[in-house]
Amino acid sequence: MTQTHIDITSLKATAPSAQAAAEAAARWKVADVAALYELPFNELMFRAQQVHREHFDANAVQLSTLLSIKTGGCEEDCAYCPQSAHHDTELEAGKLMEVGAVLAAARAAKAAASMSATRGEANHA
Ligand code: SF4
Numbered sequence: 001m002t003q004t005h006i007d008i009t010s011l012k013a014t015a016p017s018a019q020a021a022a023e024a025a026a027r028w029k030v031a032d033v034a035a036l037y038e039l040p041f042n043e044l045m046f047r048a049q050q051v052h053r054e055h056f057d058a059n060a061v062q063l064s065t066l067l068s069i070k071t072g073g074c075e076e077d078c079a080y081c082p083q084s085a086h087h088d089t090e091l092e093a094g095k096l097m098e099v100g101a102v103l104a105a106a107r108a109a110k111a112a113a114s115m116s117a118t119r120g121e122a123n124h125a
Pocket residue numbers: 074075076077078081082083084085120121122123124
């Protein structure tokens with residue numbers, strides 16, 4: 001049996017700090033969130049474009065390539081997901097890909113100016 005190891009020491013925590021959470025809570029009252037939720041779709045799109053253009057090139061988009069490095073057999077029971085082992089979805093499950101194969105795919109995606117990898121099981125964001 002081959003074991004794979006991924007060095008996660010360089011990964012940074014993504015959970016917001018207590019200060020950031022407090023600042024967000026102060027900025028976003030429930031009524032503010034509800035008002036945003038109730039906006040007509042085109043108004044929401046317009047506002048999103050305004051914010052986008054303040055921070056990014058208006059006509060540039062990031063392309064990403066998703067790679068399922070472990071397909072099917074997930075122990076979670078998310079009813080909508082064909083990766084779940086709890087339902088017969090006719091998905092052909094695959095073992096966790098070898099690190100070398102993942103790296104090769106990532107390099108190929110990077111060379112094609114797009115890269116992102118996902119692992120089809122629990123604890124993904
Ligand atoms: S945890 Fe993710 S991969 Fe697993 S069943 Fe739920 S959505 Fe699908």
